[in-house]
Amino acid sequence: MKGFLCLVLLMVTVEKTESREPVLHRVGGGRFSWKPNVNFTDWAIHEQFFVGDWLYFGFNKQLYSVLQVSQTSYDNCIEQDSIKNITKGGRDVFNLTEAKPYYFISGGGYCSKGGMKVAIIVQYYISAPSPLTSGSFPITVSSASEFPGKLYLFVLPEVILAYAML
Ligand SMILES: *[C@@H]1O[C@H](CO)[C@@H](O)[C@H](O)[C@H]1NC(C)=O
Ligand SMILES: *[C@@H]1O[C@H](CO)[C@@H](O)[C@H](O)[C@H]1NC(C)=O
Ligand SMILES: *[C@@H]1O[C@H](CO)[C@@H](O)[C@H](O)[C@H]1NC(C)=O
Numbered sequence: 001m002k003g004f005l006c007l008v009l010l011m012v013t014v015e016k017t018e019s020r021e022p023v024l025h026r027v028g029g030g031r032f033s034w035k036p037n038v039n040f041t042d043w044a045i046h047e048q049f050f051v052g053d054w055l056y057f058g059f060n061k062q063l064y065s066v067l068q069v070s071q072t073s074y075d076n077c078i079e080q081d082s083i084k085n086i087t088k089g090g091r092d093v094f095n096l097t098e099a100k101p102y103y104f105i106s107g108g109g110y111c112s113k114g115g116m117k118v119a120i121i122v123q124y125y126i127s128a129p130s131p132l133t134s135g136s137f138p139i140t141v142s143s144a145s146e147f148p149g150k151l152y153l154f155v156l157p158e159v160i161l162a163y164a165m166l
Contacts (some may be wrong), residue, residue: 001102020125022052027118034059036114044118053096061090064116065107074119076105078112096122
């Protein structure tokens with residue numbers, strides 16, 4: 001039965017490798033792209049953000065800044081009641097620790113002037129890469145764990161047959 005055990009171990013190993021390294025998302029797509037007249041909505045819809053990932057804001061700190069704000073402040077470009085001022089040296093990172101929407105705007109009036117605002121939705125990373133539809137969690141976990149069981153049933157008679165022929 002050695003061969004069969006190896007096969008089972010292999011399948012278990014394959015199933016357990018569903019992890020993911022944190023990703024650094026460069027806001028706007030470049031090293032220096034936190035600036036006016038970049039379509040950050042367009043950038044954000046082509047990214048997937050998971051808990052543990054990081055945002056990177058590269059910008060000219062003489063002009064711009066990064067403020068984490070509420071949805072209302074994001075919608076209306078209000079700088080005064082920010083949740084957190086992330087601005088440090090102009091190459092600043094932000095740790096996405098929760099599965100929720102995050103909103104950022106620039107200070108200095110560049111939110112309303114140049115559209116320097118970005119909204120992202122952070123999700124929990126659940127299983128192996130699966131196409132996520134925005135706003136919903138993948139519910140494919142049960143079918144994934146069903147798979148080895150089926151394989152087991154298909155494989156077993158063949159393994160027994162193989163050993164019987166030796
Ligand atoms: C930005 O991109 C979004 C999504 O692609 C699009 O709907 C929107 O019209 C764009 N905004 C501007 C100002 O081009
Ligand atoms: C955010 O922090 C930067 C750097 O310390 C500072 O220049 C800026 O005025 C701050 N902005 C707000 C709205 O607090
Ligand atoms: C990011 O945030 C998480 C959750 O708060 C924390 O455990 C982790 O240490 C943070 N990472 C860094 C490098 O600050």
